[in-house]
Amino acid sequence: MALKKVNVIEALANVEQPFTLVEVARVGDLVMHAYICEGSVQWHRHIDNDELFLVRQGWIMLESEWGNVTVKPDEMVIVPKGVGHRSGSQLRTIVLLVQPVSMADRKNGHRRLFAVPRDNELHKFKLMEAAAHADAFCAEPVADIEGLTAQVVAGEGVSPWYANELSSSLWLVLQGEAQMEVEGEAVDMEEGDLVVIGRGVSHRWSGAKHTTMFLLSRWVECAR
Secondary structure (H helix, E strand, O other): OOOOOEEOOHHHOOOOOOOOOEEEEEEOOEEEEEEEEEEEOOOEOOOOOOEEEEEEEOOEEEEEOOOOEEEOOOEEEEEOOOOOEEEEEEEEEEEEEEEEOOOOOOOOOOOOOOOOOOOOOOOEEEHHHHHHOOOOOOOEEEEEEOOEEEEEEEEEEEOOOEOOOOOOEEEEEEEOOEEEEEOOEEEEEOOOEEEEEOOOOOEEEEEEEEEEEEEEEOOOOOOO
16 A cells, blocks of 8 residues: 655645645544634534544634633644534644544434533643553553544554554654554654554554654554
8 A cells, every 4th residue: 555644734835824624634434634723713513523623833722612721732622512612823823623524414413502511621632641651652542533532652663563453543743753664665754744544454663762643543452
């Protein structure tokens, strides 16, 4: 298979209008967009889907009916379906947004005009802190979104071989450098680069120095 590498910062190089969504990857039923957050959008809610916000550069203020959260680089927040919200920033900020490919008539059918009461607050996940508690090259689950799991993986040297039989896998370098290897191919990756590996395809990665990756896939418990 041909490994297609995408850099999320370069994908926005020619984008001038804030909040213009640029598709950078698809994994399962989810799509990852990159966009520039500068200024703010109008209040809105999604009745069909959750949304994952991951900041790469700058910061955003994520306002919601459940309170406000400041999200900095390598931090993420999931806004549940039905929660009114808006994102904004005074700086030019790079954000990754993960949501279902299609909104209407989704297979789960759980449409919500209003959020189901749970914690009644948004939770911010600090990915680098989560990675610090993970075993080397073992995926540490952070949060679930629409059937997949956002995870962090960190290590130095050569990882074991991975092969997720449940879903395809999106790998994004958060910090460091890595070489991703699959079926005789290899691609060098730097911070902000991502690749998508097909379901069941064996792959591994290596880094000459400590590297931290963001992984989006069905979670598979790592042997410890």
